[in-house]
Every structure is written in structure tokens, then in C-alpha cells.
Amino acid sequence: MRAVNLIPAAQRGGASVGAGRSEGGVYALLALLAGVAVLAALYGHARHEISSRRGQAASLTAQAQQAQAAASQLAPFASFVALREQRAQAVSQLVASRFDWANVFREFGRVLPPTTTISALSGTVGSSATTGSSTTSSTTSSSSTSASKAAATVSSATPPGSVPTFTLTGCATSQAAVAKTIQRLRLIDGVSDVTLQSSTATAVPGATGSAAPVGSNGCAGSDPVFSIAVTFEALPQASSASAATTVDASVPSGGAR
Amino acid sequence: MTGRDRIVLIAIAVLAVLGAGWVLVVSPEKKQERKIAAQVAEAQSQLASAEGQLASARQAQQQYQAAYASIVSLGKAVPASEEVPSLIYELEQASNQKNVDFSSIATGAAASSTSSATAAAPGVAPTGFTQMPFTFVFNGTFAGLDHLFQQLDDFTQRSASGALQVSGRLLTIQSVKLAPATDGVTAGKAALEQLTGTITATAYVLPASQGLTGAASPAGGASSASGSGSSGSPTTPAIVKANP
Numbered sequence: 001m002r003a004v005n006l007i008p009a010a011q012r013g014g015a016s017v018g019a020g021r022s023e024g025g026v027y028a029l030l031a032l033l034a035g036v037a038v039l040a041a042l043y044g045h046a047r048h049e050i051s052s053r054r055g056q057a058a059s060l061t062a063q064a065q066q067a068q069a070a071a072s073q074l075a076p077f078a079s080f081v082a083l084r085e086q087r088a089q090a091v092s093q094l095v096a097s098r099f100d101w102a103n104v105f106r107e108f109g110r111v112l113p114p115t116t117t118i119s120a121l122s123g124t125v126g127s128s129a130t131t132g133s134s135t136t137s138s139t140t141s142s143s144s145t146s147a148s149k150a151a152a153t154v155s156s157a158t159p160p161g162s163v164p165t166f167t168l169t170g171c172a173t174s175q176a177a178v179a180k181t182i183q184r185l186r187l188i189d190g191v192s193d194v195t196l197q198s199s200t201a202t203a204v205p206g207a208t209g210s211a212a213p214v215g216s217n218g219c220a221g222s223d224p225v226f227s228i229a230v231t232f233e234a235l236p237q238a239s240s241a242s243a244a245t246t247v248d249a250s251v252p253s254g255g256a257r
Numbered sequence: 258m259t260g261r262d263r264i265v266l267i268a269i270a271v272l273a274v275l276g277a278g279w280v281l282v283v284s285p286e287k288k289q290e291r292k293i294a295a296q297v298a299e300a301q302s303q304l305a306s307a308e309g310q311l312a313s314a315r316q317a318q319q320q321y322q323a324a325y326a327s328i329v330s331l332g333k334a335v336p337a338s339e340e341v342p343s344l345i346y347e348l349e350q351a352s353n354q355k356n357v358d359f360s361s362i363a364t365g366a367a368a369s370s371t372s373s374a375t376a377a378a379p380g381v382a383p384t385g386f387t388q389m390p391f392t393f394v395f396n397g398t399f400a401g402l403d404h405l406f407q408q409l410d411d412f413t414q415r416s417a418s419g420a421l422q423v424s425g426r427l428l429t430i431q432s433v434k435l436a437p438a439t440d441g442v443t444a445g446k447a448a449l450e451q452l453t454g455t456i457t458a459t460a461y462v463l464p465a466s467q468g469l470t471g472a473a474s475p476a477g478g479a480s481s482a483s484g485s486g487s488s489g490s491p492t493t494p495a496i497v498k499a500n501p
Binding site: 036046057067074087088091 | 264267268270271274275278279282283286287289290293294296297300301303304306307308310311313314315317318320321324325326327328330331334335386388390399400402403404406407410413414415418419420421423427429430431432433434435436437458459461470
């Protein structure tokens with residue numbers, strides 16, 4: 001009996017997959033369609049993203065423009081506050097750059113020994129341009145004089161680095177009292193140097209004690225007249241004003257207004 | 258051509274078609290998408306910046322009344338004009354309080370421009386005050402003059418917390434000279450205690466280009482400061498006049 005192969009010749013072993021009647025064309029078409037579908041999906045997604053993001057960008061830009069317009073409308077407020085801050089800092093620096101005259105005079109009164117009397121005291125900080133002939137006298141005049149103003153835009157009249165110096169002239173009961181005065185003046189806080197300029201006793205025959213006649217130098221009897229220069233440390237650099245210098249506007253008392 | 262070769266060719270053709278579709282159609286859109294995304298990011302950044310500016314501007318608007326009061330208060334220390342009568346009045350008041358005789362006032366020559374200790378907030382042009390030198394003469398006791406010097410400093414002072422307290426003109430004393438009074442009015446021991454204090458001091462005024470409250474101050478809300486202010490819309494700048 002002769003064996004018969006019932007498997008169709010096209011499907012017998014060894015035949016390639018897809019090697020059917022279309023010879024793989026169907027699979028290729030399917031792959032092509034699938035690829036096109038993926039591309040179409042990607043394209044659609046990209047178009048959708050572009051569209052939505054364009055709208056988002058336009059919306060954001062419009063919001064930003066609105067905010068900028070509102071901010072520019074309120075800009076005068078910001079510049080006004082900046083002006084206030086700037087002015088407060090400038091005034092604050094000027095206040096901080098001043099020399100404490102009252103404290104120094106109190107210190108003089110505290111350290112000077114009772115054996116000395118002061119006949120004249122003068123102090124200067126920085127360069128003083130208003131002396132002597134440059135002033136125009138007007139005794140307690142309330143007329144609105146046009147004070148000459150410095151043309152330059154400067155700040156403190158006692159700039160940092162200025163050295164306060166004082167000159168004391170007076171009488172002492174003895175040269176030892178002058179020496180003691182020099183030592184006592186060195187005790188003042190902030191004093192950098194105390195220099196004796198002169199200490200001269202004029203001999204007056206028979207003049208002793210407090211009952212002695214006043215000599216030509218203004219001192220009693222033969223008491224020495226002295227002149228001492230006191231130099232203070234230079235004014236410090238103004239500390240950098242804080243970012244927000246506050247102004248207490250509710251302190252009208254104590255002043256003259 | 259065998260069947261396998263044909264399949265390979267077909268696959269290559271399919272891939273070529275898909276590649277061409279990607280390069281010609283999808284890729285440009287993707288590129289456009291990235292470009293738009295960058296634009297969105299930039300717009301977001303601009304919006305954040307603008308919102309920050311707006312927030313600070315609104316904060317400044319809220320601070321307006323306090324700032325206006327501060328400016329007016331600072332105008333007492335550094336007025337917009339010379340205000341010599343006001344200064345004389347203040348000195349007279351202070352000397353009376355300290356039992357010191359205010360003898361004379363003289364305007365001095367222009368001070369030399371020496372330093373530039375001007376304050377400048379970030380991004381703000383520095384302020385330059387104009388100096389007005391004066392020479393004052395007072396008669397009184399040592400203690401009275403000492404107290405007067407303190408009073409002059411206290412016109413404008415800084416508290417321990419750093420806040421400015423303004424009750425009068427800002428004065429910088431440059432020199433002081435004390436000498437026995439020679440007016441002959443008082444006699445005896447009191448005459449010996451009387452001193453003549455000659456003070457050289459500098460007052461300050463705002464530059465001519467600046468008004469007290471600036472050229473155009475915003476009149477946001479009702480002005481809390483003294484003076485007549487035109488109250489317009491909250492965002493409308495207006496000129497406000499005030500007398501310190």
C-alpha cells in the first residue's frame with residue numbers, strides 16, 4: 001500500500017513563514033499600517049501639545065503683561081518708599097557721624113582737678129570753614145537770611161576720619177597741678193593724646209595763696225597759666241545703615257516746634 | 258530572487274516609509290512642541306517676575322502712609338528749604354529750656370565738600386544734602402551750655418534700636434569755643450560762672466531738585482500726614498504739599 005502525504009505541499013516542513021500565496025505581503029502591509037498608526041498618534045499628540053501650549057503661553061504672557069502693567073501703575077508707591085528709605089539712611093548716617101560734644105564737656109567737668117580753673121576752652125572737629133571774617137553778624141535776627149549753601153552735594157560736616165581737638169587754657173595752683181591735669185585728661189574715654197603747649201608761672205613778689213593779686217596772665221599771684229591740647233580719636237566710619245532704617249514719626253515732643 | 262530576499266526588501270521598504278514619515282511629518286511637530294514648551298517656560302518666568310514686582314509694589318502701596326509720615330518727619334530734620342526762622346525758633350526754645358541766653362546767629366560761608374558719606378539704597382541714586390553753616394553764640398553757665406549741646410543733638414537722634422527720632426533740625430556741631438562772658442550784665446559770682454559759647458554748626462537742606470515728598474508722590478488712600486493732599490484714585494500719582 002502506498003503512503004499518501006495528506007499535508008498540502010505549501011505547508012509541508014521547510015516552507016518559510018508567510019511564504020503563502022501573498023509571499024509575506026500581508027504582513028508587510030500590516031506592519032506598515034501599524035507604523036503609520038503610531039506615527040499618526042505621535043503626530044496628533046504633538047499637534048495637541050503645540051496647540052495647548054500655545055494657548056498656555058499666550059495666557060501666561062497676557063497675565064505677565066497685566067501684572068507688569070499693574071506693577072508699573074503702582075511704581076510711584078515703590079519709588080516713594082525707596083525715597084523714604086534713602087533719605088532715612090542719609091539722615092541716619094549724618095546723625096551717626098556727629099561728635100558727642102555734650103559728653104566730652106561733661107567728661108571735662110568730671111576729670112579736671114579742683115586745683116585748676118579753665119579760662120577758655122575751644123574744640124574743633126574736621127575742617128571748619130566758618131570762622132572770623134567769613135561770617136556776617138545778625139544778632140538774633142529772625143530775618144530769613146539766605147544762607148550760602150555748599151554747592152557740592154556733601155554729607156556730614158564732620159566726615160569720618162575727622163579728628164576732634166580741644167585746647168584748654170587756664171590757671172593752676174602749681175606746676176604739679178598742671179601735671180595732674182594732664183594725667184586726668186588722659187582718663188577721658190576716646191582721648192588719644194594730651195599735649196602740654198605751655199605752662200608759665202610769672203613770679204610776683206609777695207604774692208602767695210588765693211588772696212594774691214591777679215597777675216597779668218589772669219591767674220592769681222604766681223599761679224602758672226597753662227595751655228593743653230587734647231586730641232581725640234578720629235571719628236569712626238559711619239556704620240552701614242541697616243536696610244530698613246525706621247523713622248519714629250511720633251516724637252514731636254522735646255523739640256522746639 | 259528568493260522569498261527571503263523579497264521579505265527583507267519589503268521590510269526595508271516599510272521601515273523606509275515609516276522613517277520618512279517620522280522625519281518629514283512627526284519630527285518637525287516634535288521640534289515645534291519643544292520650542293513652544295520653551296516659550297511656555299519663559300512666559301512662566303516672566304509671569305513670576307512680574308508677580309514679584311507687583312507684590313512688592315502692592316507692599317509699597319500698603320507702606321505708603323507710614324512712608325509719607327516718615328518723609329514729613331524727616332523734613333523736620335532736613336527741610337526742603339533753608340527754614341532759618343524755624344531754626345531760630347527751635348534754638349530759642351531750646352536755650353530757654355536750658356536757661357541759656359541765645360545771643361546771636363550768623364550764617365557762615367559755604368562749607369568745603371569733603372566727604373561723600375551718602376546713603377544709597379540698592380538701585381537708588383545717592384542723596385546729597387546741601388550744607389548750611391551757621392555760627393551761634395549763647396551765654397550761660399557751663400552746665401547750661403552742656404545741656405544745650407545735648408539738646409541740639411537730641412533734635413535728631415537715633416534710639417537704641419536704631420530708629421530715627423526727629424523733633425527738630427539736624428545739626429552737626431563742628432567747633433565750640435567757651436570763654437568767660439564779658440557782657441557785664443551780671444555781677445559777682447554769677448558773672449564768673451557765665452560763659453559765652455560760640456558754636457559753629459552745620460544744618461542741612463534737601464537739594465533743590467528734590468521736594469520734601471519728591472516731585473510726584475503717590476496719594477494712595479487718604480494722606481495720614483499733615484498738609485493738604487489731593488486724594489485721587491489709589492494708583493494715581495498726585496502732588497502732595499506738606500509743611501514740616
